Amino acid sequence: MASSSSSSSALYRISNLQNHISPLEATNKLRSLVKISPQVSEALSNGRAVVALESTIISHGMPYPQNLQTAKEVESIVRENGAVPATIAILNGVPCIGLNEEELERLASLGKSVQKTAGRDIAYVVATRGNGATTVSATLFFASMVGIQVFVTGGIGGVHRHANQTMDISSDLTALGRTPIAVISAGVKSILDIPKTLEYLETQEVYVAAYKSDEFPAFFTEKSGCKPPSRVDSPEDYANKKLNRQAGILFAVPIPKQHSAAGNLIESATQRALTEAREQNVTGNAETPFLLARVNELTGGTSLAANCGSPFSANVSYLINLKLKLDSGL
Numbered sequence: 001m002a003s004s005s006s007s008s009s010a011l012y013r014i015s016n017l018q019n020h021i022s023p024l025e026a027t028n029k030l031r032s033l034v035k036i037s038p039q040v041s042e043a044l045s046n047g048r049a050v051v052a053l054e055s056t057i058i059s060h061g062m063p064y065p066q067n068l069q070t071a072k073e074v075e076s077i078v079r080e081n082g083a084v085p086a087t088i089a090i091l092n093g094v095p096c097i098g099l100n101e102e103e104l105e106r107l108a109s110l111g112k113s114v115q116k117t118a119g120r121d122i123a124y125v126v127a128t129r130g131n132g133a134t135t136v137s138a139t140l141f142f143a144s145m146v147g148i149q150v151f152v153t154g155g156i157g158g159v160h161r162h163a164n165q166t167m168d169i170s171s172d173l174t175a176l177g178r179t180p181i182a183v184i185s186a187g188v189k190s191i192l193d194i195p196k197t198l199e200y201l202e203t204q205e206v207y208v209a210a211y212k213s214d215e216f217p218a219f220f221t222e223k224s225g226c227k228p229p230s231r232v233d234s235p236e237d238y239a240n241k242k243l244n245r246q247a248g249i250l251f252a253v254p255i256p257k258q259h260s261a262a263g264n265l266i267e268s269a270t271q272r273a274l275t276e277a278r279e280q281n282v283t284g285n286a287e288t289p290f291l292l293a294r295v296n297e298l299t300g301g302t303s304l305a306a307n308c309g310s311p312f313s314a315n316v317s318y319l320i321n322l323k324l325k326l327d328s329g330l
């Protein structure tokens, strides 16, 4: 068996390496690499409600300085509702849970030069001491590591249109499937295929509910034509339905009426931007930033205004209630 000896010794080395460090040790090691801000740390140890916020929407979703302004606004909305915001990002290789003003400013002004960091990219960004803006999947990873239970964002990633050809399905969906955190969003990103995304969320066993609506929202408009698997009208409702499963929950909160008027305009711009992306061969994680920037150009800034204004303010009343429930241990 001389021919297989080198491959079997390589195998031996790999399994030895894997045995060298237990999953628990690996988790502890990772935790020691994380920097938690004093406010978030204090809130977590006192059992106060903490709301996780992602950072790709800051670096790649909006231009400077609107991105900084929106990020600050969102944080203050969370504070006004009695919870502590924890914006998550990797700075010089250090995953930060909760950013101070200077860190937020740095991230916002660096913009797209920061690495868009999904779950798969975390190790690389940390190892190369890079700057990384976390997507929903990476934010879920860090939030659950430190025990945060609620995460608010604009639109999560999902199944892309044309996914039957490109296989482009965001790891946000698989991360949600295995992370017991409640994600509150205005639905999925506007550029995606909503029916396919809902199917995939079902495959991942994610509990999905539309908030006070019989339709799953379409990010820029209140209606998508898709029926959500369930509807919740209050946190009590949610508490009744929650069964302590080790999977994520997605609450989709429709955009407020005053921002939804431009929905059709934005949708036709999206169709055009998608065609251009195909023509220019823009794929993978570059697709979202390309499409959002192009749609914003085509709509003369309307989509950006709606993106800044919609998701977070829509979630305010929900957050108040959810925070109360979390405080009372539900």
Ligand code: PSU
Binding pocket: 054, 055, 056, 057, 060, 061, 118, 134, 135, 136, 137, 154, 155, 156, 157, 158, 169, 170, 171, 172, 189, 284, 285, 286, 288, 289, 292, 307
């Ligand atoms: N919504 C936006 N802009 C964004 C995103 C959402 O308006 O950049 C980000 C979120 O961080 C989401 C990510 O998790 O896009 C998904 O990217 P992808 O489709 O490459 O998985």
Ligand code: MN
Binding pocket: 168, 169, 170, 171, 284, 285
């Ligand atoms: Mn993708």
